[in-house]
Amino acid sequence: MLQLMFCKYFYLRRLDYDSRADRQYKFDVKATDHGNKSFSGQASVVLYVTNINDEAPVFSEEKEDIVAKIREDQKAGSYVTTVQAVDPDGDNIKYYFSRKWVLY
Numbered sequence: 765m766l767q768l769m770f771c772k773y774f775y776l777r778r779l780d781y782d783s784r785a786d787r788q789y790k791f792d793v794k795a796t797d798h799g800n801k802s803f804s805g806q807a808s809v810v811l812y813v814t815n816i817n818d819e820a821p822v823f824s825e826e827k828e829d830i831v832a833k834i835r836e837d838q839k840a841g842s843y844v845t846t847v848q849a850v851d852p853d854g855d856n857i858k859y860y861f862s863r864k865w866v867l868y
């Protein structure tokens with residue numbers, strides 16, 4: 765019975781760890797019997813939400829392309845630019861170079 769009430773309640777509201785600072789949802793549950801003389805009880809429920817990886821890393825640059833310039837005679841290993849991404853889930857980020865080459 766209690767489990768059914770959880771489903772009913774949270775079906776309308778998606779649980780979201782990332783947007784809630786307190787990482788929890790609080791609500792009250794009331795149970796009523798169907799006896800000759802009806803009784804009811806009430807409980808407060810605190811639901812602690814755990815994080816899942818449901819957000820993609822986001823680069824700090826707002827543009828789609830990150831543009832950098834480098835002279836053609838720079839030595840291999842020279843600094844080019846810094847790119848940084850953050851992950852809303854707080855996951856560690858690994859950076860890779862793709863094999864996509866664009867010729868102008």
Ligand SMILES: [Ca+2]
Binds near residue numbers: 819821853854
């Ligand atoms: Ca993530």
Ligand SMILES: [Ca+2]
Binds near residue numbers: 781816852853
């Ligand atoms: Ca998340």
